[in-house]
Amino acid sequence: MGSLHRVTALLLRYFYLLRSSWPRLLEIAYWPTIQMIIWGFTSVYFSDSSPELTAGGILISAVLVWDSLFRSHISYTLSFLEEMWSRNLANLFVSPLRSWELILALATISMIRTLIGMTPAALLAIPFFGVSVFEMGLPLLGFFLNLVLTGWSISQVVTGILLRYGLGAESLTWMLPFLLAPFSCIYYPLETLP
Amino acid sequence: MTNKEIRVEARGLTKYFGKFCAVDHLSFSLGKGSLTGLLGGNGAGKTTTISMLLGLLNPTAGSVHVFNRDLAREKGSILPRMNFCSPYVDLPQRLTVWENLSVFARLYRVPQPRERIEELTEEFRLGDLLKKPIRRLSSGQKTRVSLVKALINQPDFLLLDEPTASLSPDISLWIRDRLQKYRDSTGATILFASHDMREVELLCDHVMLMNRGKLVAQGSPDSLIKQYNCSSLEEVFLSLNRTD
Numbered sequence: 001m002g003s004l005h006r007v008t009a010l011l012l013r014y015f016y017l018l019r020s021s022w023p024r025l026l027e028i029a030y031w032p033t034i035q036m037i038i039w040g041f042t043s044v045y046f047s048d049s050s051p052e053l054t055a056g057g058i059l060i061s062a063v064l065v066w067d068s069l070f071r072s073h074i075s076y077t078l079s080f081l082e083e084m085w086s087r088n089l090a091n092l093f094v095s096p097l098r099s100w101e102l103i104l105a106l107a108t109i110s111m112i113r114t115l116i117g118m119t120p121a122a123l124l125a126i127p128f129f130g131v132s133v134f135e136m137g138l139p140l141l142g143f144f145l146n147l148v149l150t151g152w153s154i155s156q157v158v159t160g161i162l163l164r165y166g167l168g169a170e171s172l173t174w175m176l177p178f179l180l181a182p183f184s185c186i187y188y189p190l191e192t193l194p
Numbered sequence: 195m196t197n198k199e200i201r202v203e204a205r206g207l208t209k210y211f212g213k214f215c216a217v218d219h220l221s222f223s224l225g226k227g228s229l230t231g232l233l234g235g236n237g238a239g240k241t242t243t244i245s246m247l248l249g250l251l252n253p254t255a256g257s258v259h260v261f262n263r264d265l266a267r268e269k270g271s272i273l274p275r276m277n278f279c280s281p282y283v284d285l286p287q288r289l290t291v292w293e294n295l296s297v298f299a300r301l302y303r304v305p306q307p308r309e310r311i312e313e314l315t316e317e318f319r320l321g322d323l324l325k326k327p328i329r330r331l332s333s334g335q336k337t338r339v340s341l342v343k344a345l346i347n348q349p350d351f352l353l354l355d356e357p358t359a360s361l362s363p364d365i366s367l368w369i370r371d372r373l374q375k376y377r378d379s380t381g382a383t384i385l386f387a388s389h390d391m392r393e394v395e396l397l398c399d400h401v402m403l404m405n406r407g408k409l410v411a412q413g414s415p416d417s418l419i420k421q422y423n424c425s426s427l428e429e430v431f432l433s434l435n436r437t438d
Contacts, residue, residue: 002303005300005301005303006300006301006303008300009297009298009300009301010297010301012293012296012297012300013286013289013293013297016288016289016290016293016297017286017288017289020288020289020327021288082286083286086284086285086286086287086288087282087283087284088283088284088285088286090248090250090278090280090282090283091283091285091298091343092301093248093249093250094248094249094250094273094276094277094278095273095298095301095302096270096273096274096301096302096303097301098270
């Protein structure tokens with residue numbers, strides 16, 4: 001019961017933070033939607049010359065599903081960074097909050113933010129480009145959860161480094177997930193890799 | 195002091211950062227209802243000591259017992275009864291005073307949080323600022339909010355790291371008065387780190403003087419002044435630094 005109180009206390013803190021700035025709230029959905037639009041047009045452009053690349057909206061779907069990894073990682077790590085930027089970490093660490101409760105709160109807010117960000121992009125892809133990721137059915141849930149968990153795993157590594165080395169390591173937040181991207185074959189088939 | 199009266203006990207507390215010894219075999223005990231000043235110049239080891247007492251830093255050697263429990267092993271049962279305030283730690287700037295205090299009241303599982311926040315903010319003259327974001331407050335107002343946060347769970351052991359640093363003398367006096375009242379009404383143990391000798395002399399009934407990570411003297415302000423044949427705590431501090 002005490003754990004539930006502490007986790008909800010942190011969720012309340014992140015909710016207040018989101019509520020305090022509408023541009024931040026808008027930004028959560030902004031980037032995935034822009035990604036979807038850019039790759040949607042790219043897909044349309046290639047549809048005549050390389051139909052195998054764009055058939056069934058595969059490129060847009062791949063970009064959207066991949067973005068759930070990036071968004072879940074960014075949402076988790078940015079919430080943690082907020083505590084560092086506002087110099088509030090010590091207040092949290094001397095409170096009864098336990099490490100796993102902090103991780104649970106960060107993961108929960110990350111999931112909420114990822115869903116807020118990805119849902120409009122996925123829904124808008126239907127009228128804009130006639131592509132629905134929801135047609136994947138249950139495998140979509142599997143893909144999504146797998147990628148979100150991978151995103152959180154990267155976040156765990158990044159937050160560990162941030163705790164050890166401080167804000168000097170902040171740029172790793174953006175760098176580490178992109179390290180995976182070339183080997184994840186989002187924009188090209190696996191056979192392309194050497 | 196009997197075991198029941200001892201709230202905090204440090205035994206051989208030592209902290210190394212690489213080869214640098216920040217705190218060197220520090221041993222002391224703080225009794226129930228005591229208001230102790232931790233004095234020392236810059237780099238004396240005050241903040242490192244406080245960090246170890248809070249469980250933020252693991253000591254290289256030695257142990258800390260709070261409420262007769264080992265802090266390293268029983269943090270979960272000790273931390274709900276402690277709190278702290280420091281000018282080096284902020285509250286989230288974008289959140290309002292009320293939002294911040296609500297979050298911490300929930301973190302500490304304060305019974306009747308709304309009433310507790312109203313009671314404390316009234317006492318610390320923050321009633322009109324509840325809807326203001328922290329970033330719009332003056333430094334004096336921010337310190338008062340941090341103190342309210344530190345008192346939200348009515349801690350039995352309160353650590354204050356230079357809580358009046360960079361405040362005007364009238365606000366410092368007002369805060370000292372509030373801390374004394376809190377100690378008198380609750381019997382809380384307060385550790386007050388500062389390099390303002392005059393402030394510690396006025397507020398504390400026990401003083402520990404640190405220099406280069408070591409505890410070089412301790413006692414009541416009056417006894418230390420007599421012992422070192424000085425006219426103020428500041429002179430005691432300067433004489434100890436000179437002879438070192």
